[in-house]
Amino acid sequence: MANTTVSHRVILHFPSRVVNQPVISNFIKNYDLSFNIMKASIIPDQEGYVMLELSGDQDKYNAGISYLHDAGVRIEPFSQNVQRSDERCVQCGACVGFCPTEAFHLDGVARAVVFNNNLCVACGLCLTACPARAMQLRF
Amino acid sequence: MPKTIAEINERIKRGQAVVATADEIIDLAREKGIARTAAEVDVVTTGTFGPMCSSGAYINTGHSQSRIKMGGGQAFLNDVPAYTGFAAVDLFIGANALPDADPRNRVHPGEFNYGGGHVIEELVAGKDVRLVAHAYGTDCYPRRELDTLVSINDLNEAVLFNIRNAYQNYNVAVNASSKTIYTYMGILKPNLGNATYCSAGQLSPLLNDPFYNTVGIGTRIFLGGGTGYVTWQGTQFNPDVPRTANGVPRRGAGTIAVIGDLKQMSSRYLRGISMLGYGVTMAVGIGLPIPILSEEILAYTLVTDADILAPVVDYAGAYPNRSSEVLAEVSYAELKSGQIKVRGATIPAASLSSYQRAVEIAQTLKKWIERSEFFLTERVAPLPGVESGMSLKPLTERR
Ligand code: SF4
Ligand code: SF4
Numbered sequence: 451m452a453n454t455t456v457s458h459r460v461i462l463h464f465p466s467r468v469v470n471q472p473v474i475s476n477f478i479k480n481y482d483l484s485f486n487i488m489k490a491s492i493i494p495d496q497e498g499y500v501m502l503e504l505s506g507d508q509d510k511y512n513a514g515i516s517y518l519h520d521a522g523v524r525i526e527p528f529s530q531n532v533q534r535s536d537e538r539c540v541q542c543g544a545c546v547g548f549c550p551t552e553a554f555h556l557d558g559v560a561r562a563v564v565f566n567n568n569l570c571v572a573c574g575l576c577l578t579a580c581p582a583r584a585m586q587l588r589f
Numbered sequence: 590m591p592k593t594i595a596e597i598n599e600r601i602k603r604g605q606a607v608v609a610t611a612d613e614i615i616d617l618a619r620e621k622g623i624a625r626t627a628a629e630v631d632v633v634t635t636g637t638f639g640p641m642c643s644s645g646a647y648i649n650t651g652h653s654q655s656r657i658k659m660g661g662g663q664a665f666l667n668d669v670p671a672y673t674g675f676a677a678v679d680l681f682i683g684a685n686a687l688p689d690a691d692p693r694n695r696v697h698p699g700e701f702n703y704g705g706g707h708v709i710e711e712l713v714a715g716k717d718v719r720l721v722a723h724a725y726g727t728d729c730y731p732r733r734e735l736d737t738l739v740s741i742n743d744l745n746e747a748v749l750f751n752i753r754n755a756y757q758n759y760n761v762a763v764n765a766s767s768k769t770i771y772t773y774m775g776i777l778k779p780n781l782g783n784a785t786y787c788s789a790g791q792l793s794p795l796l797n798d799p800f801y802n803t804v805g806i807g808t809r810i811f812l813g814g815g816t817g818y819v820t821w822q823g824t825q826f827n828p829d830v831p832r833t834a835n836g837v838p839r840r841g842a843g844t845i846a847v848i849g850d851l852k853q854m855s856s857r858y859l860r861g862i863s864m865l866g867y868g869v870t871m872a873v874g875i876g877l878p879i880p881i882l883s884e885e886i887l888a889y890t891l892v893t894d895a896d897i898l899a900p901v902v903d904y905a906g907a908y909p910n911r912s913s914e915v916l917a918e919v920s921y922a923e924l925k926s927g928q929i930k931v932r933g934a935t936i937p938a939a940s941l942s943s944y945q946r947a948v949e950i951a952q953t954l955k956k957w958i959e960r961s962e963f964f965l966t967e968r969v970a971p972l973p974g975v976e977s978g979m980s981l982k983p984l985t986e987r988r
Contacts, residue, residue: 540638540860540872540943546927547783547939548776556927561944578700579776581640581862581941582872 457505459488459528459572464498468522474500481514482506489587501528501587528572531587534565538584548579591883597631598964606631608958610951611792611879611890618891627887631880632958632965635794636811636950638874639787639942640862642773643753643824645683646709646851649745650720652678653737657722658730664722666708673722677730681750682708684861684871698771698866706871707861709749712741713813714856747851749813749859753823755875757795757843758899761786761919761938763931766905771866775941777904784901784929784938789947790894790921794877795843797890799836800975801828803879805968810847811876811954814858816963817849822972827981836889839898839918843972847875858950874946876954880965894921901931911983 464473469492478485483506492498504511518525543563545554553569556562576585600606607630609617614633618626650659658677665671668688671680686705693699711718722735741747762774763784770777775785790796798804808819823844830840858874881887900915907914919929924938957963973979 540862541945542639542872542943543940544775544785545939547785547937560948561925563945578698578863578865581775581864582860583702583863 454508455505456508456511457503458511459501459503459574461499461501461526461528461531462518463524463526464492464500465522465524466495466497469496469498470494471521473518473521473523477514477518481510481517483511483514532567532570532572532574532576533586533588535584535586538582538586539563539580540582540584542581545576545580545585549576592631592881594880594882594965594967597880600631601958601961601964604959604961606958608632608634608955610948610955611635611797612948612951614887614890615791615893618887623884623888623891627881627884630887632955633797633879633881633887633890634876634951634954634958635789635792635797635879636874636876636947636952636954637755637789637793637942638858638946638950639789639872640773640864640870641751641754641756641873642685642870644709644749644751644871644873645681645705646712646747646749647675647679647681648712648747650678650680650739651743651745653732653735655732656730657724657732657735658727659722659724659735662722662724664720666718666720667703667711668719668721669703669705669708684709685868687869694866699868700865701863701867701869704861704863704869706869709851709871710856710859710861712747713851713854713859715740715742741852748848749817749851749854750820750846750848751823751873752846753825753844754847754873755794755823755845755877756788756841757793757799758838758897759786759788759841760902760908761899761924761929762904762908763901763916763936764905765903765916770905771864772904772908773864773867773870774904775939776865781931781934781936784924784931784936785941786899786921786924786938787941788897788899788921789942789944790897790925791892792944792947792951794875795845796837796892796897798877798879798886799832799838799889799892801843801972802886802889803882803968804845804877805971807966807969808877809964809966810878811874811950811957811963812847812849812854813851813874814855815849815853817847818966819845819968820848821846825981826973826979828973828975828977829980833896833898835892835896837892837897840900845972858946872943874950876950878954878958878963878965894925897921899924901929
């Protein structure tokens with residue numbers, strides 16, 4: 451039976467009581483996943499987070515995620531964290547051209563640029579491609 | 590029946606001026622006809638909001654105790670170098686300036702998160718900016734180092750002075766090469782994968798006055814959320830380009846240099862912009878009022894997106910090599926539909942300038958005039974016309 455390989459971008463939130471435990475190293479060791487840490491902030495005795503791209507065998511990925519869950523880590527898919535600052539956005543519409551999933555569209559005659567978070571797959575492109583730097587990671 | 594600017598101003602003063610935006614005037618004239626519309630409408634307002642690289646501001650910081658002569662030394666605003674070739678405490682900050690420590694394109698494409706445009710945006714927003722200066726010291730200006738916070742309210746003068754804005758028409762950018770390129774026209778995907786453009790089309794200031802019949806030196810305008818003035822033709826002013834039958838330039842043509850008090854502007858209309866792999870710049874909001882002095886002047890403001898043609902240029906080949914090759918001409922109606930046709934291929938098109946904000950500017954200017962808050966000025970001198978023989982010279986290198 452062929453194994454499916456998956457790749458996901460997730461944010462792991464560590465409550466302060468979990469930060470001091472070797473959760474991450476166990477996770478990586480025992481579930482044979484490759485990972486690419488994109489951003490992290492872990493300070494002893496405080497809440498922390500790690501944003502990473504995980505890839506590996508689907509079954510092992512699922513098992514790894516439930517291990518993290520049981521260890522008290524909150525897991526969030528990355529896409530919900532790609533947000534638009536309406537204050538920064540200048541409504542240019544450049545994103546309509548570069549977003550690979552068409553998460554942006556122009557609305558009606560007024561040509562307002564609408565962002566549909568549900569279509570976003572968190573590729574990260576808009577974070578640096580939006581000229582006004584209006585697309586931000588928030589969590 | 591021709592009107593004068595003085596008559597229009599009299600009507601503005603009485604709160605009776607009839608104003609329409611360059612969008613609205615199209616339907617209005619279709620309904621009422623040119624003669625009646627020209628008689629009834631006093632002013633047509635235009636608007637544009639997009640990246641305009643040749644923008645900047647000069648400031649006078651006031652003198653520190655003891656005095657420092659930044660002129661001939663070095664000065665930085667939030668680490669972004671300002672030009673110090675003036676007297677002791679006059680500085681110029683350009684929109685494209687980058688901090689010395691910015692990695693540029695060392696890792697390509699560079700992110701260019703902060704630069705001169707952002708400094709100007711923060712000043713306008715009233716935020717504190719760190720001024721650091723190194724000077725050589727003189728008997729009358731003994732100080733050599735300065736490190737202080739300043740805000741726009743601390744400055745004697747803070748004046749926006751943009752030497753080329755509001756391009757009359759502009760290139761549509763595509764990429765005919767086989768790899769993605771990062772340009773001032775945005776990210777261009779290989780093999781004509783997408784197209785970008787940067788003009789408000791039928792709402793754009795100089796496209797509504799294609800032969801500069803009303804705009805000139807001294808014209809009061811909406812600038813960056815406040816009022817400003819046209820000071821001169823902008824750099825690279827090039828009126829003698831191919832035009833359509835109704836006079837609309839089919840290439841980038843006229844430009845304007847503009848000035849205005851930064852202290853009354855708003856960061857909603859002056860925005861630091863980062864172009865991936867290219868650099869920083871500033872998005873500027875400009876609105877030009879066009880006095881409807883005659884039927885001819887009105888007729889020019891009736892231009893529609895379908896009438897305005899823009900050249901499609903390959904930014905991987907023709908543009909960097911300064912070749913004048915144009916792959917196709919497309920109308921703003923096609924561009925705004927989101928798709929254009931180039932050499933048989935259908936290409937998605939996206940804008941870099943904000944149409945929504947351009948409409949907002951034209952509407953704001955309309956409101957100012959209707960409320961007697963903005964009066965028109967008589968120009969002091971016209972901009973050079975097609976007959977001036979002025980043209981765009983390339984740089985010929987020599988030793
Ligand atoms: S590219 Fe950025 S600034 Fe422009 S419309 Fe999209 S989110 Fe807004
Ligand atoms: S992260 Fe990617 S998919 Fe999501 S909105 Fe930005 S460009 Fe589109």
